[in-house]
Amino acid sequence: MKAAHADAKWFQTAPEEEGRITKVMNQYPKLSLVISEFGELSDDFSKLLHVLALFRAKEFNASDAQFLDDKEAYGACIWDFRRRLALESGKRICSIIKAGRKWISGNRPEK
Numbered sequence: 001m002k003a004a005h006a007d008a009k010w011f012q013t014a015p016e017e018e019g020r021i022t023k024v025m026n027q028y029p030k031l032s033l034v035i036s037e038f039g040e041l042s043d044d045f046s047k048l049l050h051v052l053a054l055f056r057a058k059e060f061n062a063s064d065a066q067f068l069d070d071k072e073a074y075g076a077c078i079w080d081f082r083r084r085l086a087l088e089s090g091k092r093i094c095s096i097i098k099a100g101r102k103w104i105s106g107n108r109p110e111k
Contacts, residue, residue, distance in 0.1 A: 041085075053077035 007019025018026075034042040041049065056077040 049078065049081050053081060 003022040003025045004013075004015070004019065006021045007013035007017075008015065011019050011021075013019035013022075031044040031048070032042045033045045033048065053074050054077075057074045
C-alpha cells in the first residue's frame with residue numbers, strides 16, 4: 001500500500017496505525033478501472049469516461065459556441081477517449097508479445 005508507505009516515510013506512522021494519508025485515501029470509494037484487450041470497459045471505468053466526456057464537451061462548447069451541440073461533443077469525446085485507450089492497450093499487448101518471444105527464443109535478460 002503506497003499510502004501506508006508514505007505515512008511511514010513522511011509522518012513516521014507505525015505499520016499497524018492508520019496515518020494521515022491513509023485516512024484521506026480511505027474516504028474515497030474503491031473503483032474498478034479495467035479495460036480489456038478488446039476495448040470493453042468495467043462499469044466504474046465507463047462511468048468515469050462518461051463524466052470526463054461531459055466535462056470535455058462543455059469545454060468544447062464554451063470555447064466555440066458554433067463547434068458542436070452537447071450530444072455531438074459528448075460523442076466525439078467518448079470516441080476520442082476510447083481510441084486513446086485502445087491504442088495504449090495495443091501498445092502493451094505488443095510489448096508483452098515481444099517480451100514473450102525473447103524469453104522463448106532464449107534471449108532472457110540477466111538477473
